[in-house]
Amino acid sequence: MSNLHAAGHDLDAGSAAVDSDTPVEKFREFLEIRGDKLTEPRRVVVRHIFHSHKHFDADELVRDLHDAGKAVSRSTVYRTLRLLVEAGLLRELRLTNRTAFEHDYGYPQHDHLHCTSCNRIVEFRNEQVKELRDAVSRAHGFRASGHRFLITGICASCSRSHTPRRRLDLI
Ligand SMILES: [Zn+2]
Numbered sequence: 536m537s538n539l540h541a542a543g544h545d546l547d548a549g550s551a552a553v554d555s556d557t558p559v560e561k562f563r564e565f566l567e568i569r570g571d572k573l574t575e576p577r578r579v580v581v582r583h584i585f586h587s588h589k590h591f592d593a594d595e596l597v598r599d600l601h602d603a604g605k606a607v608s609r610s611t612v613y614r615t616l617r618l619l620v621e622a623g624l625l626r627e628l629r630l631t632n633r634t635a636f637e638h639d640y641g642y643p644q645h646d647h648l649h650c651t652s653c654n655r656i657v658e659f660r661n662e663q664v665k666e667l668r669d670a671v672s673r674a675h676g677f678r679a680s681g682h683r684f685l686i687t688g689i690c691a692s693c694s695r696s697h698t699p700r701r702r703l704d705l706i
Pocket residue numbers: 650651652653654655689690691692693694
């Protein structure tokens with residue numbers, strides 16, 4: 536993934552072989568199969584997204600691109616996000632009050648905690664979740680290829696900042 540950190544430098548034809556495993560190339564292949572093209576704005580969006588691993592929603596991405604001086608229309612961003620999910624490069628996380636996206640390609644399987652107060656998303660890996668998934672699947676004669684496990688609630692820092700108010704309420 537290190538070659539993705541050269542932000543602002545376009546992948547030229549000469550480096551195509553080196554970049555064949557990058558999300559940009561994977562996306563190009565996906566689009567070509569559909570008879571579609573990796574346009575320059577789409578490439579800008581993909582390179583921006585895969586520059587760093589984080590959870591983001593569509594509007595955040597639109598703002599980020601704008602702040603970075605990259606002029607990509609809102610509709611292109613939304614359409615590109617949908618295509619990246621279809622291509623298996625991004626994973627969609629349906630949260631209580633919003634939809635977030637994160638890298639799927641080349642990133643290990645993990646699960647999430649979502650704080651409904653500050654919207655923070657925390658990643659965790661726990662083998663027992665996978666073991667439980669496999670046990671449930673076996674019991675149903677099901678071959679699992681993936682799962683979604685999302686814990687919603689209040690994070691540690693939100694419950695700390697809310698504690699004094701609750702205490703006052705009790706007086
Ligand atoms: Zn929180």
